[in-house]
Amino acid sequence: MIPYARQDINDADIQAVVEVLQSDWLTQGPTVERFEQAVAAYCGSAHSVATNNGTSALHLACQAIGLGPGDLLWSTPNTFVASLNCARHCSADVDFVDIDPRTYNMSVDALERKLASAAERGRMPKAIMPVHFAGQPCEMEEIGRLAGQYGAIVIEDASHAVGAQYRGRPIGECKYSDVAVFSFHPVKIVTTGEGGMLVTQRADLADRARLLRSHGVTRDPSKMRRQSEGPWYYEQLELGYNYRMTDIQAALGYSQLSRIDAFVARRHALAARYAEGLEGLPLRLPWQHPGAASSWHLYVIRLNVPSLSMDRAQVVRALREAGINVNVHYIPVHTQPYYEALGFRRGDFPEAEAYYAEAISLPMYAGLREDDQDRVIQVLNRILS
Numbered sequence: 525m526i527p528y529a530r531q532d533i534n535d536a537d538i539q540a541v542v543e544v545l546q547s548d549w550l551t552q553g554p555t556v557e558r559f560e561q562a563v564a565a566y567c568g569s570a571h572s573v574a575t576n577n578g579t580s581a582l583h584l585a586c587q588a589i590g591l592g593p594g595d596l597l598w599s600t601p602n603t604f605v606a607s608l609n610c611a612r613h614c615s616a617d618v619d620f621v622d623i624d625p626r627t628y629n630m631s632v633d634a635l636e637r638k639l640a641s642a643a644e645r646g647r648m649p650k651a652i653m654p655v656h657f658a659g660q661p662c663e664m665e666e667i668g669r670l671a672g673q674y675g676a677i678v679i680e681d682a683s684h685a686v687g688a689q690y691r692g693r694p695i696g697e698c699k700y701s702d703v704a705v706f707s708f709h710p711v712k713i714v715t716t717g718e719g720g721m722l723v724t725q726r727a728d729l730a731d732r733a734r735l736l737r738s739h740g741v742t743r744d745p746s747k748m749r750r751q752s753e754g755p756w757y758y759e760q761l762e763l764g765y766n767y768r769m770t771d772i773q774a775a776l777g778y779s780q781l782s783r784i785d786a787f788v789a790r791r792h793a794l795a796a797r798y799a800e801g802l803e804g805l806p807l808r809l810p811w812q813h814p815g816a817a818s819s820w821h822l823y824v825i826r827l828n829v830p831s832l833s834m835d836r837a838q839v840v841r842a843l844r845e846a847g848i849n850v851n852v853h854y855i856p857v858h859t860q861p862y863y864e865a866l867g868f869r870r871g872d873f874p875e876a877e878a879y880y881a882e883a884i885s886l887p888m889y890a891g892l893r894e895d896d897q898d899r900v901i902q903v904l905n906r907i908l909s
């Protein structure tokens with residue numbers, strides 16, 4: 525079976541993990557700090573906070589901005605449920621902005637209209653969470669401008685987009701946002717097994733995320749309410765979590781990060797090969813915004829279903845029968861039973877729903893061999909023509 529995504533682990537990665545296993549630190553220690561600094565340096569953010577997964581980094585980002593009961597967060601329906609769940613974990617309400625049918629990212633026009641009508645009704649979002657779908661950056665300058673105009677905080681769900689660029693600058697620099705979050709799940713660009721990271725230029729958000737990452741406990745005397753009672757002394761200032769990354773994970777991430785540009789370049793080359801091999805078939809290739817450079821986490825084709833004798837599910841089944849384990853990203857979040865129970869309905873976000881009915885994520889990972897990719901192209905040509 526050719527998977528749709530796969531990690532790329534080499535001997536140096538394995539050696540880096542072995543070295544940590546033989547060292548004094550297994551849980552969060554010097555290697556986590558080294559990995560945090562390396563990611564911050566790579567993407568040009570002032571601060572970085574590593575976590576046990578991307579979902580907890582999203583949760584910490586929401587906590588750090590003070591999202592709570594009665595607040596509202598807007599994101600896109602075309603994302604993984606984690607983007608919205610993190611706001612629900614803060615007891616905040618959520619809503620969605622429909623997607624741009626070219627990029628499948630949050631539509632700036634829909635956002636602008638929704639903000640204007642929210643202002644009329646007096647129910648503004650405290651936070652807007654664009655998701656860089658498939659690794660293609662959202663139109664951050666416009667989103668940042670609208671957020672500034674209406675006083676909303678911007679949290680980028682950059683789970684797909686470490687290694688991507690927007691207007692020539694790395695995602696994670698947060699020029700048009702308050703904070704961004706990466707995921708290091710094995711299907712993403714670089715992996716730590718499970719892992720995530722929050723990056724920001726705002727020291728206040730990073731400090732709060734760091735405190736909440738470890739139970740709300742501090743060992744820093746300058747932050748304590750009382751006099752230290754001795755070298756063992758710590759204080760719990762808030763109700764936090766155990767969202768720490770281990771040094772084992774960070775060693776893998778640090779080693780992987782040294783190959784990130786090669787990973788992304790390889791994904792670009794594979795995307796170009798797909799574009800060539802699939803030309804002329806009844807499908808839409810992924811359109812790329814001229815102002816951005818994707819990390820190509822996913823390669824999504826959109827079938828021209830009306831011109832086919834099959835629907836999307838049949839095409840997926842035929843690909844899987846041919847040994848190609850394609851996937852679909854994403855079932856619109858507002859149609860999930862949990863979100864329907866909150867009042868959302870099929871039909872609420874028609875662009876995301878129409879996209880979902882036609883989308884297939886083809887195999888895309890740095891280690892995808894060209895002969896395997898050629899097989900994917902051949903099988904698609906056979907099925908669709």
Ligand SMILES: *Cc1c(COP(=O)(O)O)cnc(C)c1O
Pocket residue numbers: 577578579580603604606607655681683684707708709718719720
């Ligand atoms: C992977 C992913 C997450 C969650 O990341 P984990 O590291 O698996 O917790 C969040 N949002 C999106 C869009 C993702 O793809």
